[in-house]
Structure formats: C-alpha cells, structure tokens
Amino acid sequence: SDSAGSGSDSVETVTIGSVHPLSGSLAGVGGLMNDGAKMAVEDINAAGGIESLGGAQLELLDGDSQGEAQVGQSEAQRLISDGAVALVGTYQSDVTQNVASVAERSDVPFVIDVAVDDKILEQGYKNTFRIQPDASSMGQAGAQALVAMGEETGEPIDSAAYIHIEGAFGDSVFAAFKEEAEKQGITITKEITYSGSNFSDATTQVSEALAGNPDIIAVTGYYPDNLLVAKAVGSMANDTKAVFGIASGAFDDTSFPAAAGDAGTEVLSANYHYSATSDRAADIRARFEEKYGKPMETASMLSYQAVEVIAEGLEESGSDDPEELRDAIAGLSLEDPLLAFDGPIEFGEDGQNENATVIVMQVLDGKVEQVFPQEFATAELVFPTGSGN
Amino acid sequence: MAITEAPAAPAADKRNPLTAGGTRITLTIGGIAVVGLALVYLLGDREPALITQYLVSGLLLGGVYALVSLGLTLIFGVLGIVNFAQGAMLTLSMYLVYVLQSSLGLNLYVAVVLTIPLLFGFGWLVQSMLLNRLTEDASHDRPLLVTLGLSLLIVNVLLMIFGGRPKSVDAPVSGSIEILGALADTQRIIAFGGAVLVAAALTLVLRKTSMGLAIRAVAANGTGASLVGVNVRRVYAMTFGLGAASVAVAGGLITPFTTLVPTAGEQFTTLAFVIVVLGGLGSIPGALVGGVFIGVLQTVGSLYLPGSGSLILVFGIFVLILFLRPQGLFGAKQ
Amino acid sequence: MSLLTLDGVSKSFGGLKALGETTLEIPEHEFFGIIGPNGAGKTTLFSVLAGQLAPSSGQMMFDGVDITGWSADKTAAQGLVRTFQLMRPFESMTVLENVTIASHNKFRSPHKARDHAAAVVERVGLDSYMYAMSGTLPTAGLKRLELARALALEPRMILLDEVLAGLVPTERAPIIDLLRSIHADGVTVMFVEHIMAAVMALSERLLVMHEGRELALGLPEEVIANQQVIDAYLGEDYS
Amino acid sequence: MILELDAVSAGYRRLEILHELTLGVQEGEIVSIIGANGAGKTTTLRAVAGLISTSKGSISFKGEPVHNTRPDKLVRSGLVHVSQDRALFGNLQVLENLTMGAYTQPRNTIASSLEQVFDLFPILKERRAQRADTMSGGQQQMLAIGRALMARPACLTLDEPSIGLAPNLVAQVLDAITRIRDTGVTVLIVEQNASQALAISDRAYVMESGAIVLEGTGSELADSAEVRKAYLGM
Amino acid sequence: MTATDAPAAPQAPKLRPANGAKRQYTFLLIVIAALFFVPYILPDSAQPVAVRTLIFAIMAVGWNLMSGFGGMFSFGHAVFFGVGAYTDAYLLTAFGVSPWLSMIIGAVLAAGVGLTIAYFCLRYKLAGSYFALATFAFAQMFYLLSQNLGFLNKTDGINVPLLPEESWAMLQFDQDSKFYFWIPLVILGLAMAVTIYFAHSRAGQFAQAIRDDATAAESLGIKVMKYRLITVAMSCAITAVAGAYYSQYYLFVGPEQAFGIHVSTDAIIPAVIGGIGTIWGPLIGAAVVGPLSELIAHLLRNPPEFLEFLQGTSGLDVAVYAALLIVIVIFLPKGIYGTIRERMRK
Numbered sequence A: 001s002d003s004a005g006s007g008s009d010s011v012e013t014v015t016i017g018s019v020h021p022l023s024g025s026l027a028g029v030g031g032l033m034n035d036g037a038k039m040a041v042e043d044i045n046a047a048g049g050i051e052s053l054g055g056a057q058l059e060l061l062d063g064d065s066q067g068e069a070q071v072g073q074s075e076a077q078r079l080i081s082d083g084a085v086a087l088v089g090t091y092q093s094d095v096t097q098n099v100a101s102v103a104e105r106s107d108v109p110f111v112i113d114v115a116v117d118d119k120i121l122e123q124g125y126k127n128t129f130r131i132q133p134d135a136s137s138m139g140q141a142g143a144q145a146l147v148a149m150g151e152e153t154g155e156p157i158d159s160a161a162y163i164h165i166e167g168a169f170g171d172s173v174f175a176a177f178k179e180e181a182e183k184q185g186i187t188i189t190k191e192i193t194y195s196g197s198n199f200s201d202a203t204t205q206v207s208e209a210l211a212g213n214p215d216i217i218a219v220t221g222y223y224p225d226n227l228l229v230a231k232a233v234g235s236m237a238n239d240t241k242a243v244f245g246i247a248s249g250a251f252d253d254t255s256f257p258a259a260a261g262d263a264g265t266e267v268l269s270a271n272y273h274y275s276a277t278s279d280r281a282a283d284i285r286a287r288f289e290e291k292y293g294k295p296m297e298t299a300s301m302l303s304y305q306a307v308e309v310i311a312e313g314l315e316e317s318g319s320d321d322p323e324e325l326r327d328a329i330a331g332l333s334l335e336d337p338l339l340a341f342d343g344p345i346e347f348g349e350d351g352q353n354e355n356a357t358v359i360v361m362q363v364l365d366g367k368v369e370q371v372f373p374q375e376f377a378t379a380e381l382v383f384p385t386g387s388g389n
Numbered sequence B: 001m002a003i004t005e006a007p008a009a010p011a012a013d014k015r016n017p018l019t020a021g022g023t024r025i026t027l028t029i030g031g032i033a034v035v036g037l038a039l040v041y042l043l044g045d046r047e048p049a050l051i052t053q054y055l056v057s058g059l060l061l062g063g064v065y066a067l068v069s070l071g072l073t074l075i076f077g078v079l080g081i082v083n084f085a086q087g088a089m090l091t092l093s094m095y096l097v098y099v100l101q102s103s104l105g106l107n108l109y110v111a112v113v114l115t116i117p118l119l120f121g122f123g124w125l126v127q128s129m130l131l132n133r134l135t136e137d138a139s140h141d142r143p144l145l146v147t148l149g150l151s152l153l154i155v156n157v158l159l160m161i162f163g164g165r166p167k168s169v170d171a172p173v174s175g176s177i178e179i180l181g182a183l184a185d186t187q188r189i190i191a192f193g194g195a196v197l198v199a200a201a202l203t204l205v206l207r208k209t210s211m212g213l214a215i216r217a218v219a220a221n222g223t224g225a226s227l228v229g230v231n232v233r234r235v236y237a238m239t240f241g242l243g244a245a246s247v248a249v250a251g252g253l254i255t256p257f258t259t260l261v262p263t264a265g266e267q268f269t270t271l272a273f274v275i276v277v278l279g280g281l282g283s284i285p286g287a288l289v290g291g292v293f294i295g296v297l298q299t300v301g302s303l304y305l306p307g308s309g310s311l312i313l314v315f316g317i318f319v320l321i322l323f324l325r326p327q328g329l330f331g332a333k334q
Numbered sequence C: 001m002s003l004l005t006l007d008g009v010s011k012s013f014g015g016l017k018a019l020g021e022t023t024l025e026i027p028e029h030e031f032f033g034i035i036g037p038n039g040a041g042k043t044t045l046f047s048v049l050a051g052q053l054a055p056s057s058g059q060m061m062f063d064g065v066d067i068t069g070w071s072a073d074k075t076a077a078q079g080l081v082r083t084f085q086l087m088r089p090f091e092s093m094t095v096l097e098n099v100t101i102a103s104h105n106k107f108r109s110p111h112k113a114r115d116h117a118a119a120v121v122e123r124v125g126l127d128s129y130m131y132a133m134s135g136t137l138p139t140a141g142l143k144r145l146e147l148a149r150a151l152a153l154e155p156r157m158i159l160l161d162e163v164l165a166g167l168v169p170t171e172r173a174p175i176i177d178l179l180r181s182i183h184a185d186g187v188t189v190m191f192v193e194h195i196m197a198a199v200m201a202l203s204e205r206l207l208v209m210h211e212g213r214e215l216a217l218g219l220p221e222e223v224i225a226n227q228q229v230i231d232a233y234l235g236e237d238y239s
Numbered sequence D: 001m002i003l004e005l006d007a008v009s010a011g012y013r014r015l016e017i018l019h020e021l022t023l024g025v026q027e028g029e030i031v032s033i034i035g036a037n038g039a040g041k042t043t044t045l046r047a048v049a050g051l052i053s054t055s056k057g058s059i060s061f062k063g064e065p066v067h068n069t070r071p072d073k074l075v076r077s078g079l080v081h082v083s084q085d086r087a088l089f090g091n092l093q094v095l096e097n098l099t100m101g102a103y104t105q106p107r108n109t110i111a112s113s114l115e116q117v118f119d120l121f122p123i124l125k126e127r128r129a130q131r132a133d134t135m136s137g138g139q140q141q142m143l144a145i146g147r148a149l150m151a152r153p154a155c156l157t158l159d160e161p162s163i164g165l166a167p168n169l170v171a172q173v174l175d176a177i178t179r180i181r182d183t184g185v186t187v188l189i190v191e192q193n194a195s196q197a198l199a200i201s202d203r204a205y206v207m208e209s210g211a212i213v214l215e216g217t218g219s220e221l222a223d224s225a226e227v228r229k230a231y232l233g234m
Numbered sequence E: 001m002t003a004t005d006a007p008a009a010p011q012a013p014k015l016r017p018a019n020g021a022k023r024q025y026t027f028l029l030i031v032i033a034a035l036f037f038v039p040y041i042l043p044d045s046a047q048p049v050a051v052r053t054l055i056f057a058i059m060a061v062g063w064n065l066m067s068g069f070g071g072m073f074s075f076g077h078a079v080f081f082g083v084g085a086y087t088d089a090y091l092l093t094a095f096g097v098s099p100w101l102s103m104i105i106g107a108v109l110a111a112g113v114g115l116t117i118a119y120f121c122l123r124y125k126l127a128g129s130y131f132a133l134a135t136f137a138f139a140q141m142f143y144l145l146s147q148n149l150g151f152l153n154k155t156d157g158i159n160v161p162l163l164p165e166e167s168w169a170m171l172q173f174d175q176d177s178k179f180y181f182w183i184p185l186v187i188l189g190l191a192m193a194v195t196i197y198f199a200h201s202r203a204g205q206f207a208q209a210i211r212d213d214a215t216a217a218e219s220l221g222i223k224v225m226k227y228r229l230i231t232v233a234m235s236c237a238i239t240a241v242a243g244a245y246y247s248q249y250y251l252f253v254g255p256e257q258a259f260g261i262h263v264s265t266d267a268i269i270p271a272v273i274g275g276i277g278t279i280w281g282p283l284i285g286a287a288v289v290g291p292l293s294e295l296i297a298h299l300l301r302n303p304p305e306f307l308e309f310l311q312g313t314s315g316l317d318v319a320v321y322a323a324l325l326i327v328i329v330i331f332l333p334k335g336i337y338g339t340i341r342e343r344m345r346k
Ligand SMILES: Nc1ncnc2c1ncn2[C@@H]1O[C@H](COP(=O)(O)OP(=O)(O)OP(=O)(O)O)[C@@H](O)[C@H]1O
Pocket: B007, B008, B009, B010, C013, C016, C018, C036, C037, C038, C039, C040, C041, C042, C043, C044, C045, C085, D133, D134, D135, D136, D137, D138, D164
C-alpha cells in the first residue's frame, strides 16, 4: 500500500478503517460499534478536524468481518489498500488476531476497541494497542472488587462458585480470578463450564453451582447464556449473597434488566464500562441515542474512544504517516477517558492500556447503575442482594 | 428420498413408519435409559438430588429439541430435503410472535396460535416456489444448498428489519414448580406439553385425514401417488407447510426463555438432524423420543463431560446408531 | 469334471428361506436353463453364486476352487460373471466406456482395454450406439450392454438373468443366436428365463425351482411334461 | 372415441421420441399397441397419463383436451394408468395400497370397489395385510392393476402388465384384463407378448420409431404376414 | 387394416469419440497461465479476495473428487481442511517444521482420517443423505474435539508467528506479495491436473462406475471398497493442502476456521454451482462464488444512485448473496459448466 501520507501538513482527509461484525450472529453489537466510531469521526470533524494537520478531516471506511476471521483479515487489507492509516476493531478475539497480523505486516497502527483475549498482545506486535482491560486483568480486578465490597459492607465473602463459558475468554478470566481470590482467602467451591455454541438451559449448571452453598455465584460469558444463568438463579431457592458477573456480556447491558425481569434485580457486574459519571460520556450517549435510536452500549463507547485515540495520535504526530502515528499513539497520555478507568489512557510496552480497569455495576430499579468503587458510583450498592430468597 | 443400501428384511414392520408406535423399540430404549440412569444414580458418585435435577432439566430440554425436530422429520422424511433453514424458520416464528405481541399487545399464547397459519403459509410458498422442482428430481445436494441460502436469507432479512440487538417477550406465566426435589421451569413444561401436543396432532393428521393418507403415499412412492390421483406438488407444499407450522409452535413456546436475536434458532438445526435420523426419518414418535433421548443424554452426560464434552458424546452416539441401525430407532427398514 | 458345484447352498432373509438347500453340479460347457414361478428364488441363487449375497449355508466350488463367501469382484475375477435382471448401466458413461470398465479388468493397457471393449460392443451388435450415453439406450440395447460387459471379462461361466425379458420376439432371435455363439466359444452358460420358446431351444438341461427348492431337473422335454411343473409354472396352456 | 391422440409429439428433454402420433380408442374396447423395443410405446402411455408433457398435437379424453394435464387430474376424470414399474407403495400393506387407489372416490364406495378387485384377484384378499414390496412379481402386478381399478376408471392404460411373469401368470393377467373390459372399462394396453395381446384385443396399432405404421383389428394383425414376421417372430 | 406412412428412420446417435486427457491438460495450462497475470490487473484491495477464491477452488476440487466423481456426498470436508490447517500450524509452532513439509504431512494425515471415516461409513453401507449426515457428524466431533484439546490451544487456536523477513522455506512473504496468489494457483493447477489424470485413469473410471452403480461394478470384478477409498484419500489430501495454505496465509487457525460448518459448505457450494462431477465445474464455481459476496458488498458500499437508500443496511449484502445462491441452484440444475456442456452436446 502506497497510500500512506507524506507527513506534510497539507493533508485534507485522513482515513481510518473500522472492522466490525456487521452481519452474522454478532451484528447487533457490531453495528453499534461501527456507529460509535462513525459518530466519533463526525464529532471530531465538527470540532475542526486535526489541528496539527491543518484541520484535516477524518474519514471512516467500514469493513464487515461477518464474524469470521478470514473475512476480517481481507477487509482489513482492503481498508489499508484503500488508504486507511489506522484501524479500529473488532470485538471478537479471533478476528482481532487476524487483523492485528495485517496491521503488523502493513505497519499500520491498530487500536483494539473490544477484544478480550490476553493472547492478542502476546505476539509482540508493535502496531497493536488495546483500550479495554484484558481477560486476566478483569478476572483479577473482579476478585479484588469483590473483596473490597465485602469489606466495605461488612459482609465478608468466603466462597464462590464460578460458571463460565468454555474457551479462552472464560478460561483466562476464571484463572486470573481464582488466583487472586485464593490469595485473598476466598475458596472456589466449584468451576462449571458450558459450551457457548449450544446452550439453551442453565438450570443444571446453576443447581450444581448452588450445591456447594457458595457465598456468591460468579459468571463469565456472553449475553444469551448469562441471561439464562441469571434467570435460572432467580428461579431457584438459594441463599447466596449475590450473582456477580465478571466480564459478563449481559449483566450491564441496557437491555438486560427488561429481559431478565425479576431475575435481574440487583445482579452485580464487574466489567469495563463507559463512565456514567462523566458529563462528556453522558452527552455523547444522549446524542448517540437520538441519532441512531438505540442506547449506546459500552462497546460502542469504546469504538468512539478508539477513534479519539487515533485522532489524538494524529494531533501529536502532526503527520498521517502510519509509522509516525504509531509512535505517537504509543507515547500517548489521553486524559478524560470516556470509560471508567483508573486514569488517562496510556499504552504499555505490549500495547495494553495500563490504566484500564473494571468497575462494578448493579441492576437497580430496572436500570444498570455504577455502584463501586465510590468515585464512579451513581447509586448505592445493595449487598448482599435479594437474590437469596 | 435417501435410502441406504442395506438389504431389506421381509415384513419387518408391517405398520406405516410415519406413525408407527414401535412398542418394542420404545421398551428397549426405555430399558436402556432406565438402566443407564440407575447406573448413574448408583455408581455415578454424584448427589442423587443433583442427578434428579439434571434428569428433569434434560427431559425438559429434550422437549424443546423434540418440538424443533417434529417439523423437520416430516420435511426430511417425506420430501427428503435436508432442511438447513429449520433453525432460521424457528427464529422467524419467534420474531413473528415478538411482532404480534409488541405491536398488537397480544397474549403470548394467542400470538403463538396466530403464528401457526403464518408459518404454514410461508412453508407452503417456499416449497412450491423454490423446492418443488428439485424435490421431483430427487436431488439431495441442490435442496440442501437452497435451504442453506434460505437460512442465510431469513437471518439477514431479520437482521435488516430488527437489527441485532436482543429482544424479549413477556410471558403470561413464569416461575417454576418442583418435581422430586428438582426445579422445573413452567415455561419449559409448557413447551414440553406443546411437543406432545404437536406430535399427537401430526399423528392424527397423518392417520386420520385423507391428506395424511396422501402424505404417506407420496412418501412411499411419488409417481404411484400421482397415479392414484394425488396432487403430488400440493402434498409437497402441504408437508413443508405442516413442518413449518410445527416450527411455529416450537418458536413460539421457546421464545420466553430464549434471547431473541436473528441467529437464535441456529443452534438447534444441527441437533434436530441428529434427532430426526436417530428417531427414524419421517417418524413422529421417533422425533419425540429422539428429542427427549438427546436432551437427557446431553444434560446428564454433562455431569461427567462438562461444556462441549457431552456434545461429543451426542455425536458419537449418533454415528454409532447410524452404523448399527441406519433406519433409526423407529424407522422401518427400507 | 464339473465346473460348478453347489453343496447344500441356501439363503434366508430374516425368517424367509428364499433359497432352500440346493445341491447341483454343472459340467464344463453346459447350457443350463432355470425356470420357476416368480419369487421362486432364481435371482437369489444367482446373487449367491456371484457373491452379491453370502449363502446362509452350504459350499460352492468353481473350477476346483472353494468360492463360498467370496465377494462379487473376486468371483468375477475368477471367471464367474452374472448379468442383472433389471439392467444396471453406468449411466454417466457411453456404451463403449461401460464395456471398457469391464475389459480394464482383463487388460492393464488402456488402449488394449479399449480395443477389446470395442470388439465386444461390435460383437453384441451395439456398434451403432458405441458412443451413445448408456442411459438413453432402449431396452434391447440395455440388454445387449449387460451382455457385452459380462463378455468383456472373458468369463469361464456366465449367469444370465432374464436377458430376453422385455424384448419383442424379433429382438429375441439375434440375442439367442449370440448366446449360442458365446456358448460355442466354450463358455458355460446358466440362464434364467420365462420365455419358454427360448428356454426349450437353448437348454441342455433344465431346472425348475419352486419356493426356493428344486421341483424338477432334467431334459427340457421331460421337465415340461411334469404335471407339478405345469401346475406351478406353465399353466394349462402347456398341458 | 373416448381417448384420442392427434398428431402428438413428445419426448424427454430435447429428445423427441413420438413424432406426430395419432391413435384412438373407442369406449369399451381393448386396444393394444405393439412394436419394437424403443419404438416409443411406453412414452405414448406416459404422455397419455400426464407423466410427460407433449410438445405438439393434442390428446383428448371424453372429448376434452387433456394433454399436459397433471396425472392426478386425469385420474379424477377417469383415466388411470398402470406404469411399467408398477409404482406401488412398497412399505404400505396390500389393503392400504388398494384403499389409496380409491383416493379420488367417495369413501362409501371403497367397500364395493374392494369387493370387485378381490373377486378378480382373490390372492390380494388373502394377502391383504402383507407389505407390498414383499409380494412376488406377479402378485405385485395384480396389486398394481387392482389399485388402478379402485379408482373406478373409465379408461385403463397398462404398460406391459405381463413383463417378467411366469407363463401361467401371463395367461391369468391377460384373462383378468378381458374381464375388466367386460365390466365396461376401456383398456389401452402395451404388450410384448404380442400374439397373446392381439388375441384379446378388439383393435391394435403397430408402432415404429415413434409413429403408428399399421392398425387393424386384433385378428387382422395377428394374421398379417408382415406383423407375424416383424413382431411375432414367426 | 390400414397402413400409415412409415416414419423417418431413427436418427443415428450422436457420436462422442474419446477426447483424450491431452486437450484438457492443454486447456488447464492455458487457464493457469492466464490466471498468472491476475495480480497485475487486480487492485491491491482485491488480492485477498482472489487468494480466498483460490483456496475455495482447491477445496472444491478436492471435494468434487470424492463427492462428484466418487458419488460419496461429503458434508464434512471441514475435517480434512482442518486437519491440514492444524497440522501446519501445530508443526510450525511446536517444532518449526517448514509449511511445505507440513502440507505433505497434513495431506497424508487427512487422507488417513478420511480413509478411516469413509471405511466405516461404507462398511455400514451409508449412502446418500445418511452418508452426508455421518460425515457432518464427524466434522462436528472434530470441531468439538479441537475446542477441547490442550495441545491445539483449545478455543484459542494457533497463531503462526510473523517472521521479520520474507522466507520461502517458511512460506511467508510481504503482505501484498504476489506469491501469496501464485502459490495457491500452482497448487490449484496441480489439483486440477490430478483430477484430469484421475478422471481418465483406470482407477478413476472404476470410481465413476462405482458411483453410477456399485453392485454392477462389483459384479464386473471391481474392488468397490478399494477404489472408493482411493478416491476419498485423494480428495482429503487435496483439501488438506488448502487447509495448510490457509494457516500460512491467515497466520491463524482456530476451531471455527478449521472445522466450522461453513468450511464444509465453502467446499460444496463452488462445486455444486459450477457443476458437480465435472472437471471444470469447481473452478468455474469458485470463480463465480468466491468474489460474489465481495462484489455485492462493494456494490452496496458504493451504490448507484437509485439504490442509495440501501447503503449501510447491515445484512443486506449477505441476503443478496443468499438470494443469488438460491436462484443459481434452482435455475442451473447441472451447475454452470454442466449446463453449458449439455447445451453444446445437443
Ligand atoms: N433382499 C431381499 N430381502 C428380503 N427378501 C428378498 C430379498 N430378495 C429377494 N427376496 C425374496 O426372496 C424370494 C425369492 O426372490 P427372487 O428374486 O430370487 O425370485 P425369482 O425367482 O428371481 O423371481 P422372478 O422370476 O420374479 O424374478 C422372494 O419371495 C423375494 O421377495
């Protein structure tokens, strides 16, 4: 690809490629993410574009991975040869993997908005960055949050049963959780796995989890299956203190409270999340919802953020040369993140955002509220929850 | 229709395979199941209460599987079509229920009843517009590709209309009851009942109506049927329509406990094939028993093989049965 | 010395004994006819001999070799070849290709196999259909094709299952002549037929089967005079 | 004429087999078609039965044009075909096959039709609970004819009903056909056993390469030197 | 008695003299030579699609051997593709084995797996849809197994590490290198050559005879199981090479990419669309199907004015693709090549 810019400051448009699953089973979230990225581009352009490039306008080219790794890869290649100087994407770990290799070979920076697998950044690729926390740090942070919440409410947690999806995502979140939890004195009474591709009833998994009388049931997985888990817990007599999602695809989704009904009440979720206490985030969400008629989920906010990261990189480097852009992103410190993070967005050696972290949400009054830590809280934590009945 | 090369036994099953009860087979499967479960209870090294919960959940899951498979067994058994759009049709019916409920504010079960004729019509159209010619050519690769295309088409059109965000419906009943200390979700019990009802209704249609007679005749010999005055194309369309109508019941009854996205039904397609072949092509009781059998096998199996492990077991048993009893549990030998 | 010997050979399908214990000796170069009512077990006998079906009991010797339980391809390679009552052409192939398939088993060289096949096709009188797709042949052509494929294997003994059925009388004559010439070449022939004129003209010995068993065996004239044969098979017109 | 073919052309895909073929059958007749293998006899009956479409010409039944009409509609109007391969419902019982034959008839007539068929072929009554595909060749042929009769045809077309049958059965079947005709059914029959067929026929056609070359009464043709030489092998 | 005019004599059957394999080899050479220049014509952005199309074509050629020429309809070719893909990725990452060698090892392994599966399916006389479903079930088992096997990294899949330099031995080039196109092109050429050779060989003729009528073939002395298995082994081996190349080109393989249902259908669709059981069918089919979804997506991204309103509707491109697929299957019953050939013959 020879479309990389010259580095002069007479550029008119800078192209960013966005690869997300716009069709297939993940089309729902993929579409939201694409819209998030689009809106970021529009906002930046409306605010005068990239100043250091003489007010250059951003342009977003979108690619549809269809949820398949090889399609994602060829879409990424297409976008780069059509002039993209940076990529954002892609939601799925395997697709992200392939896009990361394209980015590396083409020397184009790639900012991962969502993709959880630790492994992606373990390849030693220098062009790939990730904003969200990775799987193992979420597991670890989840355990820490749990302990802290227990201490704060005076309801110490001694044991947990863990239900998670099979595969890299679930396994690594669980492993990190377990390590940290055991360090903190929490026993894991049971690890129960299920297959994500064929899961239409969670009663057995939940009853197995409840059999050990754990203080809490921890859950990691995607939307449909976690919804099933919540419903199953809701239907069974138990005296656990809480259902606690860690990197759960469902529990902090805006559609979850309605879908789960009573079973969703007071369910907790430790996850990366848009910052509900940030006015900037609130403004973006409001405009998003008005524009697209759909609530802006966290994943979508991450795509927005990823475009901002690239824009900031362009601003810093004053060049649309991908390699200079890459260096600028690597050295970035982006204040006022839209996500509830522990500080500015800064990438470590491996490209991971070092200040990425999870916060705890809870379903209260049919809404997802941020409850922990205190600095991000929008509502009062209820713990132990009513799920023990 | 696909026929194995296995030599035929004389007068194997004098009854008609579409509705044959297969008492002996039922007893055999029942026996194996009871012995297997007894072994699990005695030697399984798990708490009995837990096993009971798995068993009950497995039975109820089996009911769902059976519901989805009942329509397929007609389509596969009579028309010989490997219908890859089964899962997509299931999703379609779920969205129809959703639309009826959210736009007209109908009670869920009323919506389900209204969906039945809609899907019947859909099935009728699909068969008469897309598949009839291929069915007559007795080709099996082309219908397979057409239904594959159809499945993609349905899923993506749903995506275009409804987007990919999860939807949900309100159910008038909820909660659960206790059976032998195990918890059984009311909606799933209703779905199970639905499966039995649909099976009974289909059996009645096949046994007692002249259309049922015609369907059986077409299944036995298409040309022969046309030579006694059966409008074969109409029977094809009717059969696909009936298959689709059963799918409507399935979709409607599982909607309350399923996350409604355009790909929601997909996970059932594969297992439905396993169940239909297991039960015997075109056998209504076979689909029912096969569904329950697979549901229990998968669920109880997951006590020892968690996650996808129990599915390997399911496919393993499937292949074994294909080898040892290719006509399926309830199929008469060809 | 007998070419083919059956000793107590039988075949059952489930509970049905399609072929009862049969003992039979066919000397080299005999022209041996079989008749019998529908369902008597004639085709079953052929299938057992040719290896399509494994016998339920008994022993079969061909050319001094025990062929009991042999598969069809092995039996054919040994020189015992059958044709089918319901014709089974390889429909995606031309007539010549059909026959070449068989002659490939005799000749490794593709050219030799082809030339041999072409000669056989001519011999059975299908030369004008040489390159026609076999699926479009009329009945008479298919019957000849069945014969041609069997002949291309240069068998020692050939089992013909109703090669004349479905042929109009005028079509029968050339096939009957062909069978005679095959026999004259030294091939032992065993055939099943319902067309009595041909049966009488061709058979040196005639076996009548009934419900899987031998009802009569002997010279054709003797056999058709047998009252039991008339009752079970021929009907009053022949009495 | 209850059945009339006028300059009918038909065939398979692009291959035309029948070339402007013309023939007719009077009510209450047995008419047979004889001819060489591949002459197109089966094709003719299949065109009449609606199993293949015609490209030219017309077929009329009871005065109505019926070419390119679906087989099931023809059955309803009384034109019933027994195909060469019998097309029985193999995994259904004999009785079910027969009942199915009366698919187009009012239910209350089934019993009396059955009685007639059983009269004609007592063996079917005896074996009514047997699966069709386990019956012997001749029995299956009787079942096929019996099933056709259940539809109470005005006109019955039969394709080689005696093929592969033992000599005594050939006689039986042909005899049955005469008796069927005697009940008022018109019969159009294709037969290899030309001499026996001609013996029971009122009229007959000789077919060659997809067209009619000779027609006459059964005995005329049976006596014709030309026919004897060409088709009877005498 | 009336005599009608004797009709015209039956037309003599059309002759179809043997057309040796030579003409087909020549044609193949011309086609491959012409395709050689494709990377010079295509824009960079289309090259990945071209490579993907070639991979489809190789799979389809492999599938067609077993299912088209051999008549054993496989609905589980993902098994062989996946075995090839994983063999490559695993041997490379675990032992640093060169992909060229892995292709051969993968092919041999896949042939072995194919032989085992086919042997049992054939032994138990599965045919038609039953055979298809059995192979499908095996593919599902492999899929589930690969998700559960630790040495294959479970659901994580295996990454092929990126090399700093181009390397022929390790089959890695610059992202836009034309070799990424030419190598599968040569593999495709070889696979086609194998098909042509096989179709005309004694073994291939036997296989086709068995497909048409196994009982008749056996009674003519053909060892049915042997020739069926030969066909299966070749088919699986070719498909595995496609899989190995996949791992090298995409540098990543996981259970879904290796054994997913869509992999099996990717092998079937081009062959059926092009013409099943024909030599050129899979090639033509792949050439049509491979770029189809891309073309539709392209059209919808930059729609002509009257279609402007469709822009950005997610799912539309796949829906259009699906509709076209249905139409092609229904209206070209013998596939594109099969239909053309039939027209020409008549
Ligand atoms: N594969 C099979 N399974 C069960 N029964 C069979 C099978 N093949 C043949 N039979 C039965 O075995 C008996 C003998 O059949 P066979 O085909 O040998 O008769 P045949 O003497 O050749 O009759 P025809 O003159 O009608 O050809 C029949 O009753 C038939 O129904």
